[in-house]
Amino acid sequence: MSGRLIYVMGPSGAGKDSLLGFARNRLKTEPILFAHRYITRPSGNGEAHVELSDEEFEVRSALGLFALEWSSHGLRYGIGIELDAWLERGCTVVINGSRQHLEQTLRRYPAADVVHIDAAPHVLEARLGARARESAEQVAARLARRAPFSLPDGVHFTTIDNSGALEDAGRAFVEMLRGAVAFGL
Numbered sequence: 001m002s003g004r005l006i007y008v009m010g011p012s013g014a015g016k017d018s019l020l021g022f023a024r025n026r027l028k029t030e031p032i033l034f035a036h037r038y039i040t041r042p043s044g045n046g047e048a049h050v051e052l053s054d055e056e057f058e059v060r061s062a063l064g065l066f067a068l069e070w071s072s073h074g075l076r077y078g079i080g081i082e083l084d085a086w087l088e089r090g091c092t093v094v095i096n097g098s099r100q101h102l103e104q105t106l107r108r109y110p111a112a113d114v115v116h117i118d119a120a121p122h123v124l125e126a127r128l129g130a131r132a133r134e135s136a137e138q139v140a141a142r143l144a145r146r147a148p149f150s151l152p153d154g155v156h157f158t159t160i161d162n163s164g165a166l167e168d169a170g171r172a173f174v175e176m177l178r179g180a181v182a183f184g185l
Helices: 016-026 054-062 082-088 099-108 121-131 136-144 166-184
Strands: 004-009 032-034 037-039 049-051 066-072 075-080 092-096 113-118 157-161
Touching (some): 066 082
Antiparallel strands (some): 066 075
């Protein structure tokens, strides 16, 4: 494949969706595509995704319509097979992935660039509490089980700290994406 895959991951509350939205709004005229995710959760709460029922997800999975799929926190997530067509055509494609499923992604897309979005623990806790998707006990449990990950040699890796102003981390993310396009040409 001649395109570039940018795999964005990080803990819940790090602001991945906010950064993705920030970048998408600023890169509308550039050759960077943002793949949407299919999730078995109602849409909203600042997260751009396609809502599917468990049954709809299972049908799409059985038909082989996901390039990547995983389960986490009782939900199912998928990235559509259009990802392969976009990469084949030389596009730079950004996806919102999962730290726990990075290895699966690197098996299928070994040249993926990995971007880890992170934030200070107190920031993560405050953001998760503000989302009001989970109880205080569930938030504490989520923070306690930070998913470890390791990278094989040769994987291009970038970390962006999103503890402060969204604009600061957003500008760093946009510049990283522009650099990926320039490097790929």
